[in-house]
Amino acid sequence: MKQEKFESILNIAKKMFARYGLRKTSMDELARMARVAKATIYNYFGSKDKVYMEVLRRESDEIVEKLSSSVAGESSPKDKLMAFARAKFHYMRRAVNPEPGSGGDRKTSSCCRGDSKPIF
Secondary structure (H helix, E strand, C coil), X not given: CHHHHHHHHHHHHHHHHHHHHHHHCCHHHHHHHHCCCHHHHHHHHCCHHHHHHHHHXXXXXXXXXXXXXXXXXXXXXXXXXXXXXXXXXXXXXXXXXXXXXXXXXXXXXXXXXXXXXXXX
16 A cells, blocks of 8 residues: 555656656645645655655666666667667657647647657
8 A cells, every 4th residue: 555655646646747847846735636635755765855766766777677678679789779769869859749639739840750750
């Protein structure tokens, strides 16, 4: 049960920080959205900054894992570099232009839609 609350708080916090930023995200609203007492969040994390740092740590771990797994499947240095660049740009494109239904509705430029020619 503790782990479920912990994960729920972080998932809600991730969405709130992405939408409102660190400054405008309040612990009161985070607690309300996560359906826990504000004291529970402070008990788990200690401060809003520490919640934010944990969200960032998890995001960076996810990026590193995705990039590493993309590169690991290649053998030559050129192919590894290409795999790294593709994976990084794919992740960046998702971060800037979320999938439909996820709250983002920005249009993707032609350079990011996959219809442009490779540079190598």
